[in-house]
Amino acid sequence: MTSRPRPAITRRGFLGTGAAGLGLAIMHPYAARASEGQAHLRIMETTDLHVHVWPYDYYADKAVDTVGLARTAALVRQVRSEAGNSILLDNGDFLQGNPLGDYIAYERGMAEGQQHPVITAMNTVGIEGSTLGNHEFNYGLEFLDHALAGAEFPVVCANIDKTSGEGTLRPPYAILERQLTDGAGNTHPIRLGIIGFVPPQVMQWDRKHLEGRVEARDIVAAAETWVPRLRDEGVDLVVALCHSGIGAATHAEGMENAAIPLAGVEGIDVVLTGHSHLVFPGPDFEDREGVDNERGTINGKPGVMAGFWGSHMGLVDLLLERDGDGWRVVDHTAEARPIYDRAEDRSVTPLVESVDEVEQSIATEHQATLDYVRRAVGRSSAPLYSYFALVADDPSVQIVSNAQQWYLRQMMAGTEHEGLPVLSAAAPFKAGGRGGPEYYTDVPAGDIAIKHVADLYLYPNTIRGVRVTGQQVRDWLERSAGAFNRIEPGKPDQMLLDTSFPSYNFDVIDGVEYRIDLSRPSRFDSEGNLADPDANRIVDLTFEGRPLDMEAEFIVATNNYRASGGGNFPGNDGSTVVFEGPDTNRDIIVRYIVDQGTIDPEADGNWSFVPLDGATALFDSGPAGAEYVDDIVGATIEPAGDGADGFARYRLVL
Numbered sequence: 001m002t003s004r005p006r007p008a009i010t011r012r013g014f015l016g017t018g019a020a021g022l023g024l025a026i027m028h029p030y031a032a033r034a035s036e037g038q039a040h041l042r043i044m045e046t047t048d049l050h051v052h053v054w055p056y057d058y059y060a061d062k063a064v065d066t067v068g069l070a071r072t073a074a075l076v077r078q079v080r081s082e083a084g085n086s087i088l089l090d091n092g093d094f095l096q097g098n099p100l101g102d103y104i105a106y107e108r109g110m111a112e113g114q115q116h117p118v119i120t121a122m123n124t125v126g127i128e129g130s131t132l133g134n135h136e137f138n139y140g141l142e143f144l145d146h147a148l149a150g151a152e153f154p155v156v157c158a159n160i161d162k163t164s165g166e167g168t169l170r171p172p173y174a175i176l177e178r179q180l181t182d183g184a185g186n187t188h189p190i191r192l193g194i195i196g197f198v199p200p201q202v203m204q205w206d207r208k209h210l211e212g213r214v215e216a217r218d219i220v221a222a223a224e225t226w227v228p229r230l231r232d233e234g235v236d237l238v239v240a241l242c243h244s245g246i247g248a249a250t251h252a253e254g255m256e257n258a259a260i261p262l263a264g265v266e267g268i269d270v271v272l273t274g275h276s277h278l279v280f281p282g283p284d285f286e287d288r289e290g291v292d293n294e295r296g297t298i299n300g301k302p303g304v305m306a307g308f309w310g311s312h313m314g315l316v317d318l319l320l321e322r323d324g325d326g327w328r329v330v331d332h333t334a335e336a337r338p339i340y341d342r343a344e345d346r347s348v349t350p351l352v353e354s355v356d357e358v359e360q361s362i363a364t365e366h367q368a369t370l371d372y373v374r375r376a377v378g379r380s381s382a383p384l385y386s387y388f389a390l391v392a393d394d395p396s397v398q399i400v401s402n403a404q405q406w407y408l409r410q411m412m413a414g415t416e417h418e419g420l421p422v423l424s425a426a427a428p429f430k431a432g433g434r435g436g437p438e439y440y441t442d443v444p445a446g447d448i449a450i451k452h453v454a455d456l457y458l459y460p461n462t463i464r465g466v467r468v469t470g471q472q473v474r475d476w477l478e479r480s481a482g483a484f485n486r487i488e489p490g491k492p493d494q495m496l497l498d499t500s501f502p503s504y505n506f507d508v509i510d511g512v513e514y515r516i517d518l519s520r521p522s523r524f525d526s527e528g529n530l531a532d533p534d535a536n537r538i539v540d541l542t543f544e545g546r547p548l549d550m551e552a553e554f555i556v557a558t559n560n561y562r563a564s565g566g567g568n569f570p571g572n573d574g575s576t577v578v579f580e581g582p583d584t585n586r587d588i589i590v591r592y593i594v595d596q597g598t599i600d601p602e603a604d605g606n607w608s609f610v611p612l613d614g615a616t617a618l619f620d621s622g623p624a625g626a627e628y629v630d631d632i633v634g635a636t637i638e639p640a641g642d643g644a645d646g647f648a649r650y651r652l653v654l
Helices: 029-033 069-082 099-108 117-125 141-148 219-232 259-263 356-361 363-373 395-412 450-456 470-483 585-596 623-631
Strands: 008-011 038-046 086-090 160-162 173-181 187-197 214-216 237-242 270-273 301-306 312-323 326-338 340-342 348-350 376-380 422-426 446-449 462-469 508-510 513-516 538-543 553-559 577-584 607-609 616-621 636-642 648-653
Touching: 029 038, 029 312, 038 069, 038 173, 038 270, 038 301, 069 086, 069 117, 069 312, 069 356, 086 237, 099 117, 099 363, 099 585, 117 356, 173 219, 187 219, 219 237, 219 259, 237 259, 259 270, 259 301, 270 312, 301 312, 301 326, 356 363, 363 450, 376 585, 395 422, 395 450, 395 462, 395 508, 395 553, 395 577, 395 585, 446 450, 450 585, 462 470, 462 585, 470 508, 470 538, 470 553, 577 585, 623 636, 623 648
Parallel strands: 008 173, 038 086, 187 237, 237 270, 270 301, 422 553, 513 607
Antiparallel strands: 038 312, 160 214, 173 187, 312 326, 340 348, 376 446, 422 508, 462 553, 462 577, 513 538, 616 648, 636 648
């Protein structure tokens, strides 16, 4: 049992900031219903901000309307104008996650007395309490301490203990003393308890920073220890800041996504969740055991999850009633309010404008980050391009695979999977198609800036590791080989690519060597359905120079989309996942480049096509690809005139 640290107690009245430019305030039904001895309390949540303050994509180096605490702040202002009793809490993962966070950690640093810009912004918005998320540990404990020193609000966490036996790393809970105005206009005191939790998997994810210094406890076990103590302090209401997703309804020791069993702990009244980057209530949680998507309850308790990067503001409205000298919850509603609307055609319409005060609070650091992403963080000894990523081993895919392997090998150290070979699966994202003849990665050799990483990896996927057999590796590659039409040996100028096959489903697996025989039928159709059980296009499949053992086991680095079933790939239905990393694949590439200094992304030629008696195949790509034709490894390609719609046509000699 750890010693009991003194809880943080803060006193601040509820604020009702005006909402100029946001239209008339809207009265919630609870405000209208509340009578003497009843009060309407609005609990607002931000979560998984990941340093997104300005509505800006630093990787793409452009303004966007889908992110940013400065936008969420407009919703906060609106709610504060609608109700006299409100409180704003954050649910963690605020310190890392975009180049602004990396700039502060790796470039500017955190000298004593300096304030972290995301803390500055959170202070400006008026955050009144927060917990630690798993990403708060990414830069080490000293950096975390320096960053939190500037917070004008308590930051709590009940399930990370110091190994020295000196108690929890942060106060396990805090008590916020406030004044509530009831329906008759009378004010009454209320004592709100906030208690925080983080996935215990931080000990694996940030092992190098945490091992030997702290220990993580199971979320539910920690709650069962600390919630009764918080209640003993005489609080009226306990809000759990659960930086953990809505997962299984039944508790399992050490579970990552523990919101449902946590909500079942006696003494907790409200659960604010996060970590999963999802929205609750919302479509992701229809028919989910343990939650009521219509009522907005988690294991019977009011709950909310507010997306990520400031995309939403979570809102739990409570109707409270005096119960002796305290308060009890009579009724509630829950919602996640978005900052934008996305139409069926994928167009985005902003629903609010930024609060200028929030943007200006970190304007200097925002500009410094722009300068940072626009300058080199490493070098590449070879150009990075994707013009031929669908027909030959490709440098833009190679660098992604290299980075994923580098990262996952570190993550497997000290686990039961240590010692298994680590392979890596990656696919080309920018490969023409509907994006047009200029929709390709093209970064010359030399300096690489952070913004170039957006060219290498378009999507904010997160890293996953799956444990699969040699047979599943083979079938994974067979699924990818469905990208090609069947080619007749000796016949000239046949069309090579199945245009209905998305490029992001053409996975190349590094760490094994193989060839694709296009004269054979595809085992799978373009949707991943088994089309011909007897077909095998993958031949000469080897590992370390020997035929791949179909019974051997491997760890394959991939992304959350693929590992959870995206693309309908064999061995990827969620059941084979053994590692769910907190980092995006894009951030991993940046870290890899910084770590290596100079990268060598030149394709290693681990896959190629089987020769087919001089047959030739035609495909379309960007005209600018002509510059790299002579550099292609393991394939003979030549220009073949013009394609349609501005594309160039190329000929592959088989």
